Amino acid sequence: EILHKENRHLCQRYMKYCLGITHLAVKNIAAEYTILKNFLIWLQQEKAISVKNADSNIMEKYFRLLDSKNIKEGTFNNMLQAITHFFDYLKVQDIIQKVPYHVEYYLKKEIYTHHNRSINEDVYMEMIHKLPLFPEKPRLVFLHLWALGLRCNEVCTLKGNAYYMQGRDAWIQVYQYKMKNYKKVPIPLALYKLMKVYIRKNGILPEEYVFQNSTGGAYLYGTFRKQMMKYCGKYGIGDGTYQFKSHDYRHTLATMFYDNGTSIQSVRDYLGHDFEEMTQQYIDYMPKKISKANKEYLSKEENSLAAGIKRCKRGK
Numbered sequence: 001e002i003l004h005k006e007n008r009h010l011c012q013r014y015m016k017y018c019l020g021i022t023h024l025a026v027k028n029i030a031a032e033y034t035i036l037k038n039f040l041i042w043l044q045q046e047k048a049i050s051v052k053n054a055d056s057n058i059m060e061k062y063f064r065l066l067d068s069k070n071i072k073e074g075t076f077n078n079m080l081q082a083i084t085h086f087f088d089y090l091k092v093q094d095i096i097q098k099v100p101y102h103v104e105y106y107l108k109k110e111i112y113t114h115h116n117r118s119i120n121e122d123v124y125m126e127m128i129h130k131l132p133l134f135p136e137k138p139r140l141v142f143l144h145l146w147a148l149g150l151r152c153n154e155v156c157t158l159k160g161n162a163y164y165m166q167g168r169d170a171w172i173q174v175y176q177y178k179m180k181n182y183k184k185v186p187i188p189l190a191l192y193k194l195m196k197v198y199i200r201k202n203g204i205l206p207e208e209y210v211f212q213n214s215t216g217g218a219y220l221y222g223t224f225r226k227q228m229m230k231y232c233g234k235y236g237i238g239d240g241t242y243q244f245k246s247h248d249y250r251h252t253l254a255t256m257f258y259d260n261g262t263s264i265q266s267v268r269d270y271l272g273h274d275f276e277e278m279t280q281q282y283i284d285y286m287p288k289k290i291s292k293a294n295k296e297y298l299s300k301e302e303n304s305l306a307a308g309i310k311r312c313k314r315g316k
Contacts (some may be wrong), residue, residue: 002037002046007051011040014089023180035082036202051086052096073108080106118284123238124252130235137211137219138227140198145246147188149253149271152246156219161206163187165197176272183272221246241271254282299305 002008014036018029019041043049047057066076068223081104087099124146131139144155154174162173173184195210204210213217228244237244250271257267268279297303 002040002044004040004048004050007040010051010090010095011036011086013093014086016097017089025177031078032082032085035079036086039083051088051090055100063106071108076108077110116284117245117248118255119248119252120238123242124249127232127237130237133235134231135227138196138224138231140194141211141219141224142228143191143194146253147191148172148185149250150174150219151176151178151250152224156209156211156221156224158210160199160204160207160208160210162200162210163192165192179272179274184268234284251282251284254279255284258283 002011011033014031015033018024018032019026019167022029024032039062040051042065043051043054043058046058046061063080066079071079084099084103087096090096091099128146129144131142135140141152141155144150144158145152154176157177158172164171164173170187170189171184172187172192173182175182198204199210204212207217209216213219213223225244225246228246232238232242232244233240254267254271257270258264264276264279264283267283268276269278271282273279
């Protein structure tokens with residue numbers, strides 16, 4: 001689709017760099033490629049210009065075109081950053097002298113809106129009660145989501161040696177693909193015992209995936225979600241209207257921890273976030289917590305809004 005030969009060649013080089021050197025996940029690289037491809041296709045319509053010769057005027061024209069499409073601020077900034085990464089690469093490779101625009105000039109202010117994604121207790125308790133009706137593999141994956149708040153891809157890629165005892169406590173070692181590191185979290189003893197039985201029954205070796213697909217590779221998220229959607233509908237979870245989303249259980253657990261007095265720093269460490277701002281996006285019902293604190297404060301007589309009011313005769 002990128003007909004300009006030089007632009008296509010530079011795009012190919014950049015994609016090889018992204019795959020071989022950067023820490024980006026493949027899906028993020030694919031998303032960045034789509035943004036870059038659209039830009040280069042547009043560029044070839046502008047008198048088949050080489051990206052090496054793109055100046056501030058041509059970039060201004062393209063960014064104004066994007067702006068006219070009423071793209072959300074966050075999406076616009078992602079597109080801007082993807083194109084900037086490409087130009088930064090060209091600069092480092094001495095293909096261009098400088099990036100032909102100032103990225104700070106075009107970045108838009110984002111106003112983050114919090115979306116309540118916690119699952120209603122009635123729904124997940126109904127799921128727990130009907131879980132024996134589900135096939136074994138999705139049933140066990142679900143328990144990891146519900147009890148531990150792990151990302152689904154972290155559960156799907158667990159290895160046979162992930163579960164262990166330390167003293168009297170059961171633990172799990174999880175590789176976080178998003179953070180590119182391991183984390184260890186405590187797990188319920190019941191889940192530990194269930195998984196040990198499952199691993200022994202299926203003869204899973206320490207370095208093999210616990211949850212496998214038909215070829216022995218990692219169980220796919222798409223397969224898991226498809227099965228969960230099927231059986232949630234079949235057994236009428238949430239009156240048959242519940243739409244299963246694995247990441248909602250991560251939000252639910254974070255909210256539950258916070259509502260029960262766990263500090264936001266501890267929730268952040270448990271979830272494996274780098275910054276508290278990310279954790280704050282996971283915690284729902286913040287107004288409920290504030291309302292509860294207000295009620296407790298104002299219930300004390302000395303804190304009553306009417307504490308300083310005294311009766312007096314009319315006119316005085």
